Amino acid sequence: MAVAEVGGMLASAVLKVATQKLGAAIAGRVMLQWNFDKDLEGMKATLESVDAVLRDAERRSIRDAAVRLWLRRLKDAAYDISDMLDDLENITSKSDAGKLGCVMIPNLTIAHKITLANKMKTISDELKEITNQHLSFRFTEDSSYKEHRVTDKRETSSKVEEALVVGRTAEKRIIISSLSKRMTEETVILPIYGIGGIGKTTLAKLVFNASNFRDYSKVWIYVSQTFDLNKISNSIISQVSESESQLTEREMINRRLDELLSGRKILIVLDDLWERDQFQLDDLKTMLKVGRGSRVIAIVTTRDKDIAEKICTTEPYKLEPLTDDMCWKIIKEKSVFEARDDKEQLENIGREIASKCGGVALAAKSLGYTLQPMKFDEWVSVRNNDIWKASTFECTSLPYHNVLASL
Ligand SMILES: Nc1ncnc2c1ncn2[C@@H]1O[C@H](COP(=O)(O)OP(=O)(O)OP(=O)(O)O)[C@@H](O)[C@H]1O
Ligand SMILES: [Mg+2]
Numbered sequence: 001m002a003v004a005e006v007g008g009m010l011a012s013a014v015l016k017v018a019t020q021k022l023g024a025a026i027a028g029r030v031m032l033q034w035n036f037d038k039d040l041e042g043m044k045a046t047l048e049s050v051d052a053v054l055r056d057a058e059r060r061s062i063r064d065a066a067v068r069l070w071l072r073r074l075k076d077a078a079y080d081i082s083d084m085l086d087d088l089e090n091i092t093s094k095s096d097a098g099k100l101g102c103v104m105i106p107n108l109t110i111a112h113k114i115t116l117a118n119k120m121k122t123i124s125d126e127l128k129e130i131t132n133q134h135l136s137f138r139f140t141e142d143s144s145y146k147e148h149r150v151t152d153k154r155e156t157s158s159k160v161e162e163a164l165v166v167g168r169t170a171e172k173r174i175i176i177s178s179l180s181k182r183m184t185e186e187t188v189i190l191p192i193y194g195i196g197g198i199g200k201t202t203l204a205k206l207v208f209n210a211s212n213f214r215d216y217s218k219v220w221i222y223v224s225q226t227f228d229l230n231k232i233s234n235s236i237i238s239q240v241s242e243s244e245s246q247l248t249e250r251e252m253i254n255r256r257l258d259e260l261l262s263g264r265k266i267l268i269v270l271d272d273l274w275e276r277d278q279f280q281l282d283d284l285k286t287m288l289k290v291g292r293g294s295r296v297i298a299i300v301t302t303r304d305k306d307i308a309e310k311i312c313t314t315e316p317y318k319l320e321p322l323t324d325d326m327c328w329k330i331i332k333e334k335s336v337f338e339a340r341d342d343k344e345q346l347e348n349i350g351r352e353i354a355s356k357c358g359g360v361a362l363a364a365k366s367l368g369y370t371l372q373p374m375k376f377d378e379w380v381s382v383r384n385n386d387i388w389k390a391s392t393f394e395c396t397s398l399p400y401h402n403v404l405a406s407l
Contacts, residue, residue: 018078160205191308194319197362200301227275261291321359328354334368
């Protein structure tokens with residue numbers, strides 16, 4: 001089995017999550033005053049159309065960075081939809097109506113509705129753009145893919161629902177203690193590295209929100225594949241000063257950073273660093289060494305060990321896979337396992353599926369959602385699927401890593 005297909009399986013699992021949740025929301029007769037259900041239908045149709053070309057996209061993503069970025073953007077949009085529907089579920093499950101499996105939106109406050117409407121608008125615009133881009137990919141000859149520059153609009157944020165994070169308490173403690181050992185240094189840069197979907201960003205969020213840093217100013221930056229030092233600096237300035245900064249001159253930026261950060265304690269997360277150029281990374285390092293008498297803690301997440309080693313001031317932390325038990329816990333949670341009548345029968349099969357996730361949280365989560373509406377024999381066929389034979393997540397062969405990277 002080609003390695004690309006393994007990645008395809010995971011990518012389509014992510015898509016399925018979103019599509020299924022959309023389906024459920026629609027089936028649950030979303031009762032709305034605004035036309036949310038139309039929006040949901042639209043999103044579902046778009047996702048389904050994209051699903052059709054996913055395999056081809058995965059194949060091309062091995063060689064083509066633009067396609068890779070497109071896939072990532074698609075994944076992020078699918079996550080956004082899932083998250084939005086989770087929010088919706090949270091709000092509605094607080095009312096009695098939610099229990100009937102029937103989403104009663106009239107109970108929402110006006111503020112909720114406005115937020116929701118805005119979110120849906122943003123997501124469906126983004127989806128439309130993603131679809132447009134996929135059309136242009138399809139219509140273009142091989143050689144000119146690269147002209148299509150895809151912008152990665154996705155930003156992670158520091159928000160995390162800690163109760164839903166399985167394990168990682170020891171890891172969190174290690175990071176915090178290794179930071180506190182370096183209290184005397186003005187600038188500490190501690191990278192967390194590990195393969196895609198393993199939970200680096202999630203761990204960074206746990207540390208970011210830990211009570212140990214209560215008296216720190218906090219800055220969360222999603223770096224992305226397009227490294228732009230000015231953007232990063234301006235983002236630090238904006239978040240610390242709580243007013244938009246768009247300085248363009250390096251000199252001005254440094255001055256502003258210096259005056260803002262002097263004597264301050266700051267915790268910065270630089271999430272998802274891909275830049276490997278030593279000069280750029282040195283500039284970033286220098287930029288973080290600002291302010292008199294300040295204390296800057298920077299946590300960097302990256303998939304790449306080399307990048308981690310280039311940017312660090314203290315030994316990088318390698319994030320290891322979750323245990324099979326933890327993956328099973330995630331799958332159970334996402335597939336609403338405990339509510340099933342056939343859970344005794346499914347337990348062993350489920351555990352076997354979990355053990356095939358290779359400790360990758362993303363795989364467990366996606367599979368959990370995929371398994372949720374499935375019946376016993378479908379669980380069996382997921383377990384029996386040959387795709388797993390190729391899924392050695394430890395494998396370092398380049399193509400597979402690239403496919404996983406695209407997720
Ligand atoms: N310990 C965990 N328990 C439950 N869910 C988790 C856990 N770790 C990660 N997840 C979920 O798995 C998904 C992937 O996690 P995350 O984004 O942290 O991975 P990552 O290593 O940062 O991936 P990437 O390299 O793509 O940035 C997310 O949806 C996250 O919520
Ligand atoms: Mg991440």
